[in-house]
Amino acid sequence: MAARTVFGSTLLVRGSEQLLAERAVAAHISRARRERPQAEVTEVAAPDLADGRFADLIGGSLFATDAVVVVTDLASLPEDALPLVRQTALEPHGELCLVLVHSGGVKGKALLDALKKAKVQTINADPIKPWELPKFVAAEAKQLRMTLDDQASQSLVDAVGTDLRSLSAALHQLSSDYEGEQVSAAMVRRYFGGRAEVTSFAVAEDALAGRQGAALEKLRWAIATGDVAPVMVTSALASQLRGLGKYLELRTGRFSDQDLARQVGVPPWKLKDLNRLSRDWSSRRVALAIRAVAKADEEVKGAATDPGFALEQLVLAISSTTSG
Incomplete structure (x- = not known):
């Protein structure tokens, strides 16, 4: 049976992760061009669709009856353009490939x-959770025909950060x-050198x-160089503490390493690090630390005049807390 054509259809790409959204759009355009190489491709921001421009775009041109129209920033669609965009999205004509972002x-x-009620094809481009980033790295590496183990994937995230483009x-x-x-x-750490030390x-x-001095040194260097936004530090601490808290709660259960890692939300090799930390941490201490992180998070988002000082106080509080 012949594959379904993308013409005469609408695709909705929804989510705030721009790289994933752009890739979904690019893949759809590529498929449309393979089907009908003569099709005219136009990308337009929704706010620019006033004064009947959308009607002109979906009608193709004098030289190309087939049209691929990509409408970005759909949330900002003008009210006067909404009826025609909705009608077209729900019932696109056979020479139109419509993509809404x-x-x-x-x-x-x-x-x-x-669009949801009409069951229009939708691709989600939601941000990837921090603990799922190593899986993203592994999938990207596979596309490049690279071989990375789990620790190498995590090391790359630690070295480069959470931005998918980077x-x-x-x-x-x-x-x-x-x-x-x-x-x-080890190769990742060597390749990216000092950058991995200030994430x-x-x-x-x-x-x-509990390595207070090392934590403060890296924090001050990261903030001074502008490599790390203050909110990323509170986010990383919150993520690490949540994982540790889940580990402390579940470690006495009868789980295999794979099942325990899945429940905690970390790669299996990370369990050794959590086990080592668990000797000095308790559930009560984790709860206190999470409250401290929440307070610091408010401060770095505007409640305090000096985000760097707020983060230093947070690091001091967490690294010096005794097991409770």
Whole structure:
């Protein structure tokens, strides 16, 4: 049976992760071009669809009857353009491939609800959870025909951060320089050098392990160089503490390492680190630390005049707390 054509159909790409959204759109356009190479491709921001421009776009041109129209920033669609966009999205004509891109949130909900009710094809481009980033790295590496173990994937996240574009670019660099080799955590750390030493996760790991001096040194360097936004430090600490709290709660259960890691939300090799931390931490201490992180998070988002000082006080509080 012949594959379903993308013409005469609508695709909704919804979510705030721009890289995933852009890839979904690009893949759909590529498929449309393979089907009908003569099709005219137009990308337009929704706020620019006033004064009947959308009607012109979906009608193709004098030289191309087939049209691929990508509408970005759908949440900002003008009211006067809404009826035609909705009607077209629900009943696109056979020469139109329509792609609507919505960055998430509730703005434009009426149109989104109509598309959902009509079961329009939807691709989600939601942000990837921090603990799922190593899986993203592994999948990207597979596309590049690279071989990374779990620790290497996590080390890359620790070194580069949570931005998907940066992670993808880093993998392209590694694949170019280590073509055909299996990339280890040690190779990642060597390749990215000092950058790995000043990430938010490195600060968090030192703070939770009680390495106060090292945590403060990395924190001050990261903030001074502008490599790490203050909110990323509170986010990393919160993530690490949540994982530790879940581990403390579940470690006495009868779980295999794989099941325990899945319940906690970490890769299996990370359980050794959590087991080591659990000797100095209790559930009560974790709860107190999470409250301290929540307070500091408010401060770095505007409640305090000096985010750096607020983070230093947080690191001091966490790294010096005795087991309770």
